[in-house]
Amino acid sequence: MSLKSITLFLCLVYSFFETSFxxxxxxxxxxxxxxxxxxxxxxxxxxxxxxxxxxxxxxxxxxxxxxxxxxxxxxxxxxxxxxxxxxxxxxxxxxxxxxxxxxxxxxxxxxxxxxxxxxxxxxxxxxxxxxxxxxxxxxxxxxxxxxxxxxxxxxxxxxxxxxxxxxxxxxxxxxxxxxxxxxxxxxxxxPNLFALCLSGSPSAPGLVFLGTRGPYYFYPQIDLSKYLIYTPLLSNPLRSSLEIYRYPSAEYFIGLTSIKVNGKVVQFDLTLLNIDANGFGGTKLSTVTPYTMLHSTIFKALTNAFVNESSALNLTMTEPVKPFSVCYNADDVRDTSLGPAAVTIDLVMQSDDVFWRIFGSNSMVRIVREGIDVWCLGFLDGGANMRTALVIGGHQMEDNLLQFDLDNNRLGFSSSVLAHGTMCANFNFTTNSNLG
The missing domain is CATH 2.40.70.10 (Acid Proteases)
Known part of the structure; x- marks a missing residue:
């Protein structure tokens, strides 16, 4: 093979990897x-x-x-x-x-x-x-x-x-x-970003897309990249005890300005939502936290508001099932396309128009055991000494598309993709041999 042919071949290989894959x-x-x-x-x-x-x-x-x-x-x-x-x-x-x-x-x-x-x-x-x-x-x-x-x-x-x-x-x-x-x-x-879609299905996986802003297609041919709303990623000046090498923190923090239940602002000390100079407070996302953890002050206010607003749905609390504090008999809770019928919880960010809406599929957890069949509010009391005031856990992320965009220092979020007629388990994992 001539030098010219080798050079052309290497250029084609480089272009192949740069543009296609x-x-x-x-x-x-x-x-x-x-x-x-x-x-x-x-x-x-x-x-x-x-x-x-x-x-x-x-x-x-x-x-x-x-x-x-x-x-x-x-x-x-x-x-x-x-x-x-x-x-x-x-x-x-x-x-x-x-x-x-x-x-x-x-x-x-x-x-x-x-x-x-x-x-x-x-x-x-x-x-x-x-x-x-x-x-x-x-x-x-x-x-x-x-x-x-x-x-x-x-x-x-x-x-x-x-x-x-x-x-x-x-x-x-x-x-x-x-x-x-x-x-x-x-x-x-x-692009330095990834898009996460955790599945709530026990039989079909979700996935993560790496290095692409989209499209992200899910059955029936719905491109979820079109439904993203963006909020800035924030810095925390001090790392947690688990982040041995990184100072400041390298975890993902976002800024909440309030929380609403059924459209009504929950009353609590809003300064807890701010990250102070010592790294305390604020809101982060964690896939190793199963259910969203809240500072005790926020937890009490949120659960009280949720119980009060749920009374309009003729729901009466039953004996709680650990680790949850608010539970309802499953027979009393209607099924909807967005999961169990429940009042909405909104995590409001930089303005009232930018909010992550949590429907019943992400706010409630079904527990079925011998003699027990209940829906419970899937938020936990993290105590009064939590370093981070609100840690959004895996259950609240399921069937939500989340795009972590490090190039633009922002988080894109869709709220529940069930509202768009699909779910994170609906990606087509059939291999296309023409790709690669």
Missing amino acids: SAYLAPIAVDFATRQYTISIYIKTPPQPTNLLFDLGASFSWVDCTHNYSSSTYKSIPCSSSLCNSLGSHACSNCFRLPGPGCSNDSCILFPVNSVTRRSTMANALTDWLSLPHTDGRNPGQLGAIPEFVFSCSKKKSLLKGLVKGVVGVAGLDRSNFSLSAQISNTLSS
Whole structure:
């Protein structure tokens, strides 16, 4: 092959990757027993399917390496390298203490965190190939590879304790430079954003789109990107105890100005919704928090308003079922296309026209046990000492499209996609072999 032919070939390959395959997706399933959300990706060479906890609050990804780690493409990260310095590492490994893949006496060290149990350990930092299906927003395509994906390789089996069976680590998707989404963006020069659609179905997964502003098509051919409303992402000046490397916080905070129930403003100390100089207060989103947690002051005001407004629906509280405080007999609650009939809860943001509306499908939780069949308000009292006043949990995010746009420092949200005649379980996962 001539030099001219080789040059033309390389240009075509570069153009192919730059223009055609900057968008990826990955399915996300929920385990209903633990309320943990897990993402399915591929790592190593050859690609191996890997299930990780999906964590909006983690700065980087880690996997369990207590069994033999076998891949033809992994590399260690030298402690003296600029990459190790960029990771914020403050330690180097001694292979006697941390044996395993990529280990040398000059190996960069990270401290992976299990955010469910709040356990952490020392572990080697590695790079290896990450593979995900391409997408055009309608279907998944063939796998595309992200070379030199940075993650941590834990040799502590105990770090998996508390994670759902089959999960072998954590996928980090916070605002830092080494999150899953940021690394894809940096490698492919794609938009630094991802769109999350958590499924409320026990049998069909939701998904995350990476590196694309849309379209996001769900059956019956509904592009949910058209329904996004935007609010700024805010900074928190101080990290939480779990964010070992990031200062200020790299978690996702948004600004609420009020909360409404059935269109009426809930009365409480609104200064709790502001982030103070010490990092207290405000509102953040968390996929490892099953149900929205509220500061006690907000919780009491919200539940009182909800109970009062629900009386107009002829609903009478029954014996609560832990961990919930407000429950109603299921026979007394009507079914609607938006879930159980319940008064709406609005999270109001920068103006009265910008609000995240929570319908019954996201505000209520069905509990069926022997002799019990109730709908309960799915908000929990986090106590009077919560660092963050309001933590929006996974149940409230289900069947809502959320676009985390780091390029424009904003969150796009749709409110319930059930209102548009679809759901997050309605993506067509049939592979289009022409994509990739």
